[in-house]
Amino acid sequence: MNAPHPPKVAGIDPAVPTPAHTVAPTSPASVPAPAPAPHPPAPGAVLQDRLAGWVSDLTTLHELTERLTRTSALDPALHELLGAGASLVGARRGLVVLEPGDGPRTTLGLGLGRADLGLIETVPHGALPYDTGGGAEIVHPDLLAEDGLDPRHREVAARLGYAASYAVPLATASAGRLGAAVWFYDEPAEPHERRRHLAGLYVRHATEHLARLLEVERTRACMATITEELLPARLPRVAGVQLAARHRTGPRGGGDWYDALPLPDAALGLSVGSVTGSGPSAVAAMGRLRASLRAYAVMEGEDPVAVLSDLELLLRLTEPARSATALFAFCEPALRKVTLAGAGHSPPLLIGERRTRFAETSVSAPLGMLACWEAPSVEIQAQAGETVLLYTDGLLHRTGDPMDRAFARLHAAAAGVPRAVRHDPGAVADHVLRTVLPDGLDAADSDEDVVLLAARFD
CATH class of the missing domain: 3.60.40.10 (PPM-type phosphatase domain)
Structure with a gap:
């Protein structure tokens, strides 16, 4: 039985071990003098690197939220959410499911066709890679090696060719629970904590924006109905x-x-x-x-x-x-x-x-x-x-x-x-x-x- 794949951080290959030496040792005379130990980085340089990383993250987050805010309809906003989330967590495919309490269910995919979305829907509700009613993220870093995975979920993952998934709920205190978004990896992987933090900030902003768009859609439908009735x-x-x-x-x-x-x-x-x-x-x-x-x-x-x-x-x-x-x-x-x-x-x-x-x-x-x-x-x-x-x-x-x-x-x-x-x-x-x-x-x-x-x- 093959050993399980070691999980890797999304977008970063796992460390490769240093190969063992196969060359005969040299004589002490031929060994050069050891180089002086490098000086530890100054505390100011470390802080500067951290600040530069934070500024880069905030700039990226600002650009993505600005693009999302410019969307004025539900479908473009969902497409923007999937694309931006995929770039933040290092994935290539994903889907979003909206289940507002007073509206119809909406499912949209990134890199997934209608048949693929229908195939995922055949997984039993409790075994889906996302949970529209939950309040926590769901991480599957290595689906094929995971113990206790639902057989149907394993079959669907193998057929669609994804080996890991990362899901977050679309829920905030003011907007309530709207649904969930999930991204799929072709290989065993999971986003590291920094990516998760950025994705969480972005998704919370996206949830508020989607809630506003849903309210606009409901208002438009109501006004259209009243007008037609008159x-x-x-x-x-x-x-x-x-x-x-x-x-x-x-x-x-x-x-x-x-x-x-x-x-x-x-x-x-x-x-x-x-x-x-x-x-x-x-x-x-x-x-x-x-x-x-x-x-x-x-x-x-x-x-x-x-x-x-x-x-x-x-x-x-x-x-x-x-x-x-x-x-x-x-x-x-x-x-x-x-x-x-x-x-x-x-x-x-x-x-x-x-x-x-x-x-x-x-x-x-x-x-x-x-x-x-x-x-x-x-x-x-x-x-x-x-x-x-x-x-x-x-x-x-x-x-x-x-x-x-x-x-x-x-x-x-x-x-x-x-x-x-x-x-x-x-x-x-x-x-x-x-x-x-x-x-x-x-x-x-x-x-x-x-x-x-x-x-x-x-």
Whole structure:
């Protein structure tokens, strides 16, 4: 039976013994005089070396924590944690497991694929190389030579090719227990005390940062849910017109809305708008304004100017510190006729086989900006197969371009809708969204909401 491997310090090879002499001893005459003994280092030099080591460690720790702090989402932060921890403890692979008490379990690997992570999960819970509920580090300096190791753990370690592991809990007094991180070594090894100390400091900082990011994720999910609940659960079905909507909410929750409301005599009311500000107050104001607009549309929807005038009066009386832009369109699908009015809102876009143009709406102030709002309405006569696209300014603002160039980009995207998808308003909206906001800008973190409402006339 082979003797167990002597453990070594991570990143440092064990000392190699001096080989025995095999040369015959020389005569005393040929032996040179012994060199004088070296002087012991001065106490000041030893202290200086220690201080230099501490400064180097603190500099490294500062750089790693700065990189971690710059992450603003959970996945990049976990990747940064694994990479920085691996460099501190001298490992090459690792994984992190998050198990917050009020959230889903998250597992992420460094140098490990999904299949590898799944294989590790087959180890019995009490024999895992980490403990998400514990409060102490777990060290396995030589797994293959360790007595009492779970057979399944030994099998998984042999299959994945790691011989040692070092795990630390992700837990602090303020953040609670979030999970654990573990790093794997290809050979028997363990980090020495200096590396453990640095890793412990870094992990404590990382745990606090992860706790903040988890709270941000929960807040974003909550705001997105509230916003979606305040918007239509589904669009109505009205003869002669097909509807589709796309909505992207900012991380703090914004005040953009869309609505489609069946009206008497087979008519249809369409609206989009945006309340200033972001966060819970803006979302609540958006919900109140949208509900009020629906009531005014039922009463006098055939006159969009009257609808927006009533909405402006309500906003000025109930929320004098807030303003909003809005556009309301009264559609008669049987006639393919649209009568609309806008208050500080961007003009709708008419998309067809033979033309793509912006509706010529009059310039008007947003609601709540003037003592009394009023602007003339505009009529659009659509052709069969044409789509009227309503949108909010967030679609333009997220491009980062000046407004004239953003409008030009939007027009080019609408004109370039493939003929094969022009019959589907949802496909038209998706094409415009991807073209105007490429590289995932529609899903990127932004204070701007994005709303598109497309109505295709048969």
